[in-house]
Amino acid sequence: MTISYPYLDLKSLYLRVKPEVDEAMMKTMNSGYYVLGKEVEQFEEAFAAYIGVKFCVGVGNGLDAIRLSLMALDIGPGDEVIIPANTYIATALAISEVGATPVLVEPNPLTYNIDPQKIEEKITKKTKVILPVHLYGQPADMTAILKIAKKYHLQVIEDNAQAHGAEWRGKKTGSFGVLSATSFYPGKNLGAFGDGGAVTTNSLALAKKVRYLANYGQKIKYINLYKGINSRLDEVQAAALKVKLPYLNEWNQERREIALQYGEALRELPDIQLPVADKYATPVWHIYPILIKKRDLVREELAKDGVQTLIHYPLPMHFQKAYPEWAKYKNHLPITEKIHREELSLPLFPGMKKAHFEQVIKSLRKISATL
């Protein structure tokens, strides 16, 4: 089947900024300097200012950004880290990598973000960190999460990979946790031309520690303070990200307008649950998730019309072979399981054409009438 209406068109987004991006990348190529130079430094400064924090450390990818944040807080074997049960598996993998144990908490059935009311019952003597994920570009309830963290003397690390520019009560996600991890994977709201990530924080000491840990644990070359890893943001990627960052608000606004139009057009259709934003949340719609009972059938029918959709995510973490120890949770995480069974991500990206949007709506209306 041909895809006439792709889920995402990264090339069209590149073409909008091509002259500037090409120039910045070529300039970096010609500089002869490719790792940990002034492009990374300048991007870090710009991204920290954008998020509203003092420090940003560019790293290799989003998974490593979470891992390095945990390492900076000395989280390891015997420690528990609370995460939403319906997140992308990278959140859990980072915790497993440092030897700690991810603890799954069900999401709110309307916002799909970790349900603060269900966090407290999962806190034990071993709990060290609450790690909310601003899933689908929707900010988690940071007010409630910070309150619980304070009460139990826990640290908060945010997974901000899907929510560049989102706000909770007028403050950017990525600025609430003691550390916040993000990804610049190409498809994220701010995407590189390859892998990239960052950690944001207001703590100078933690920023330095993350920086050393990401570079073999060394402060000065060949003098190693920690058992670090190699996870650095490349100069060429930083150069491109620096060019794209000033466009992020405009692109997020385009996403919001499309999301608004989806909401208006789909409201009348039966059997579709539309995403709900909390009244304190300004989402950035990394994903536009609808819930629909006959999801797989609807997806196939859309594909027949050339409309590509995705599923975020087809298999919950506790069904994955990678986590056999979570098989016992089967049927015990009903909200998570329902989301994975029914979630369908509609095409949404900056620059998406009106005809593209209209075809999605037209096809959905037609299919909905036959269900």
Ligand SMILES: *Cc1c(COP(=O)(O)O)cnc(C)c1O
């Ligand atoms: C993309 C993503 C990550 C991982 O980022 P990578 O750069 O691909 O390693 C982590 N958490 C969430 C929620 C993500 O969407």
